[in-house]
Amino acid sequence: MIRLQTLISALRVKDTTIFELLGQEFYYGDFIFFPQLTAYLGRIANINTRLVKEVGILSELVYLYAKIHGSIATEGTKGEKFCKTVQMPVLLGDLFLGKFYKTLHEYAREDTLTIYLEFMKELNRERIGQLEKPSGKIFNWIALLTETTVNVLCMLAGITAEEKDILYNAAQNFREEYGTVFHEERITGLSALEQRLQAELY
Amino acid sequence: MLNFFEVHEMKEQLGDVEAYLEDTVGHLPSPTRERALNILRAGGKRVRPAFAIMTASMFGKEKEIIPLAAALEMIHMASLIHDDVVDQADTRRGRGTINALYGDGYAVYVGDYVLTRAIEIVCQQPNSNRLLQIMADLSIEMSLGEVEQLRSAFDIKQTVEDYNYRIDRKTALLMATSCQAAAVASGASEDEIDIFYKIGYNLGMEFQIRDDILDMRSNTKKLGKPAGSDLAHGIMTLPTILVLQQDFAEKEELLQLIENRFSGGQSEVERAIAIIIKQGGLEEASVYADGYLAQAKAYISQLPEFKRKKMLLSGVDYFKERTF
Numbered sequence: 276m277i278r279l280q281t282l283i284s285a286l287r288v289k290d291t292t293i294f295e296l297l298g299q300e301f302y303y304g305d306f307i308f309f310p311q312l313t314a315y316l317g318r319i320a321n322i323n324t325r326l327v328k329e330v331g332i333l334s335e336l337v338y339l340y341a342k343i344h345g346s347i348a349t350e351g352t353k354g355e356k357f358c359k360t361v362q363m364p365v366l367l368g369d370l371f372l373g374k375f376y377k378t379l380h381e382y383a384r385e386d387t388l389t390i391y392l393e394f395m396k397e398l399n400r401e402r403i404g405q406l407e408k409p410s411g412k413i414f415n416w417i418a419l420l421t422e423t424t425v426n427v428l429c430m431l432a433g434i435t436a437e438e439k440d441i442l443y444n445a446a447q448n449f450r451e452e453y454g455t456v457f458h459e460e461r462i463t464g465l466s467a468l469e470q471r472l473q474a475e476l477y
Numbered sequence: 478m479l480n481f482f483e484v485h486e487m488k489e490q491l492g493d494v495e496a497y498l499e500d501t502v503g504h505l506p507s508p509t510r511e512r513a514l515n516i517l518r519a520g521g522k523r524v525r526p527a528f529a530i531m532t533a534s535m536f537g538k539e540k541e542i543i544p545l546a547a548a549l550e551m552i553h554m555a556s557l558i559h560d561d562v563v564d565q566a567d568t569r570r571g572r573g574t575i576n577a578l579y580g581d582g583y584a585v586y587v588g589d590y591v592l593t594r595a596i597e598i599v600c601q602q603p604n605s606n607r608l609l610q611i612m613a614d615l616s617i618e619m620s621l622g623e624v625e626q627l628r629s630a631f632d633i634k635q636t637v638e639d640y641n642y643r644i645d646r647k648t649a650l651l652m653a654t655s656c657q658a659a660a661v662a663s664g665a666s667e668d669e670i671d672i673f674y675k676i677g678y679n680l681g682m683e684f685q686i687r688d689d690i691l692d693m694r695s696n697t698k699k700l701g702k703p704a705g706s707d708l709a710h711g712i713m714t715l716p717t718i719l720v721l722q723q724d725f726a727e728k729e730e731l732l733q734l735i736e737n738r739f740s741g742g743q744s745e746v747e748r749a750i751a752i753i754i755k756q757g758g759l760e761e762a763s764v765y766a767d768g769y770l771a772q773a774k775a776y777i778s779q780l781p782e783f784k785r786k787k788m789l790l791s792g793v794d795y796f797k798e799r800t801f
Binding site for chain 2: 365376383403
């Protein structure tokens with residue numbers, strides 16, 4: 276199981292760390308979705324491990340930024356509004372976004388940036404639009420980020436369009452089956468997830 | 478006193494930056510477009526683009542730098558929009574903030590969109606990989622500065638070092654980055670990039686200290702926000718910190734006002750400001766600002782001669798004398 280702290284070096288804010296600040300505002304569970312997703316897809320398509328890990332981390336950072344900022348406008352829904360104040364989520368989201376750009380540079384993956392930027396533009400356009408004219412329609416941004424992740428992985432691994440469709444479907448099934456659980460329910464079934472993955476692959 | 482914002486060439490180039498900004502924001506759908514344009518047109522001195530243009534002019538790139546200059550202003554805009562949410566500010570430059578008018582979430586998403594567009598523009602510039610690294614570091618440090626400002630509100634034990642940590646990240650770094658990024662995009666040598674960074678950094682520190690002095694000295698009409706608003710929100714700026722390091726008759730009263738978080742309203746804020754002014758807090762802070770200005774001028778003097786060097790040297794004094 277990959278823990279968040281081992282993926283990203285802690286950002287220190289004077290005498291504390293961003294994880295302590297995060298812990299004061301949210302419960303972030305043990306299950307890290309995007310690295311698990313890319314590991315799963317990497318096993319399916321036999322993609323280089325380092326590439327899989329880097330894309331997983333990059334997408335997870337974008338996910339954290341998007342989720343934390345997304346919590347600001349939602350009210351009262353269990354599992355959605357989980358921030359105590361508005362100030363810290365704004366800043367923590369900004370920090371994770373900055374960390375995304377920095378990590379992208381450290382991994383020398385700048386060629387993927389336009390794909391991630393398209394996601395961010397679409398995300399914020401939709402969010403703004405929903406606040407201006409609420410339609411009741413739910414914008415599934417996690418599905419969009421999943422698609423973005425597949426696009427990035429395929430671009431870097433040189434995967435064909437046909438194989439990409441297979442990976443795309445596998446990714447969406449993975450997401451629908453296991454979700455992006457991060458909140459109050461601790462993952463007790465993670466070993467079951469691993470068993471299920473092994474049964475599918477071997 | 479040369480106001481280099483009013484020099485014909487600079488006015489023309491800042492006009493190009495404005496046009497670029499309007500065009501970029503103009504791609505948003507209505508009504509977001511109109512709301513964002515409203516913020517854009519609220520004014521602002523366009524200091525960061527001005528310094529980017531000034532830097533690039535040493536290399537003859539003052540026209541090519543316009544998109545990057547606009548991107549730097551957009552990064553600044555996005556940070557202000559988010560800062561207003563964090564500070565729960567109702568007005569900026571005399572106008573309602575986006576969060577006050579349309580909600581916190583809306584403001585955050587507009588800020589995020591503007592920042593994304595800025596990064597897109599940065600990616601299209603020469604040496605974009607290096608520029609991206611610079612912007613990433615900047616983004617992280619600016620957020621850390623804001624977090625620290627939030628955590629240290631009403632903390633009367635802050636030192637000058639604590640203050641420097643905050644304003645370094647709040648203002649100086651973006652000024653430094655504006656000059657640095659312009660130098661990188663213009664193909665400057667490493668030594669030149671370093672000097673421009675230091676010029677921007679020292680000017681940024683000086684600029685913020687003067688801003689903090691103005692916050693106490695000026696009035697609501699000129700500032701576009703209530704005087705002493707930083708203090709009212711518990712932000713310990715340099716004049717306050719320096720005065721609290723002294724022993725004087727009204728110190729207990731000042732401490733009480735701060736620790737009670739000005740529960741009696743604006744009159745208590747004004748009383749605190751009066752004590753700080755009486756104790757020479759503004760003059761003492763001004764000395765620090767003068768030091769940074771002198772340092773900036775020393776670095777400017779190290780540059781080889783170029784067309785706008787004299788303009789830059791005399792123009793930086795303009796910031797010392799501004800009243801807004």
